[in-house]
Amino acid sequence: MSSSPCPETETKQLMAHRFRGFLPVAVDVETGGFNAATDALLEVAAVTMTFDAQGRLKPDEALNVHVEPFEGANLEAAALEFTGIDPYHPLRGAVPERDALQEIFRLVRRAVKAAGCNRAVLVGHNAHFDNGFIQTAAIRQQLKRNPFHPFSSFDTATLAGVAFGQTVLAKACEAADVPFDSREAHSALYDAQKTAELFCVIVNRFQDAGFTPPTG
Secondary structure (H helix, E strand, O other): OOOOOOOHHHHHHHHHHHOOOEEEEEEEEEEOOOOOOOEOEEEEEEEEEEEOOOOOEEEEEEEEEEEOOOOOOEOOHHHHHHHOOOOOOOOOOOEOHHHHHHHHHHHHHHHHHHOOOOEEEEEEOOHHHHHHHHHHHHHHOOOOOOOEEEEEEEEHHHHHHHHHOOOOHHHHHHHOOOOOOHHHOOOHHHHHHHHHHHHHHHHHHHHHOOOOOOOO
16 A cells, blocks of 8 residues: 555545445443443443544544443442442542433544544444443433444454454454553553554554455
């Protein structure tokens, strides 16, 4: 791939066409359990992506929001021990679930518009889990302007398994030469950032190998 800089309009066209009009957005959630319908959503992070002047995919804007458990939410002790989250700690700065999602959705909608795309597609490590919590919470809060595709997603566990033979995020990042600090893991923001970096490495390596879809 040529390393000569692309005009801004050309990089915008790259994003608009590269993923069939979808803008990939890395998302990670921390929760009070595994059941999206009953367990609390406690933290959400999103990282948008863009192409640079050389046509390389890279992480762009990031946002992290701490979330108050919705009324009646289940909180599994094992899940809280795993994440280290105290849902009611006064210094968490948590906001109601509806406000948290609206803040994330505003960032994503703005990025979708700027990229000339039609919709966002969630990129997650085991994406079905993250997308399930996002979609279920959006329905619970009766939010009509959810920018994420309701069921399509890019799963970096699957992609990394194909590209590197690794499905665990830390091991996949190591194989992809993406720095990973296990002490920072299970923070929504850190995991979303590393998921975005991993996805970008995989996409860029496919481009380097000549596997780039037509832009017309």
